[in-house]
Amino acid sequence: DAGITQSPRHKVTETGTPVTLRCHQTENHRYMYWYRQDPGHGLRLIHYSYGVKDTDKGEVSDGYSVSRSKTEDFLLTLESATSSQTSVYFCAISEGFQNEQFFGPGTRLTVL
């Protein structure tokens, strides 16, 4: 597996609380992505980054924000968690444009 880790791996939180998920890579890849995976929906892109401080929205970005202050770290923040954000979150990285995306191990988030 590519050098990509996610933390925490599991989290249970309550509605209305802020949550931050971290993705860390050791591959020095330019692109980083956050997806959520829900049954029947496949993987849906939340936000992605194409460089330090360069980010853009994906197809399901409402309620989420991201930051990338270093090449190796990409943070996903749920500003005020809702039950609809209960999901498995995957981070991914890729070296270049339309190159293979390598996925992290995932974070299972439960919002009560």
Added chain:
Amino acid sequence: GENVEQHPSTLSVQEGDSAVIKCTYSDSASNYFPWYKQELGKRPQLIIDIRSNVGEKKDQRIAVTLNKTAKHFSLHITETQPEDSAVYFCAASRSNAGNMLTFGGGTRLMVKP
């Protein structure tokens, strides 16, 4: 935006048979089509991809075909083995949409020994 539909949602085959999974896409500008495999409890991993300047690509027992006119592409697995059991996702992206992938809903393939 792009919409990718994938069929069937579940597929059961006998070991040694072939399996075919089909995807359609909506954006005629899409030009990159990867396939990912996700085993139970694991992360998705790329198994094969195809670009729009190619109609077919093979890698041992797996192949992907692309029909740009009809806007559909398919994954073919021959001589299936129990270890092929997994969820398979197709995806599409276009060159003027950043580096975003739009995924299909997934196909759960079960290979019965």
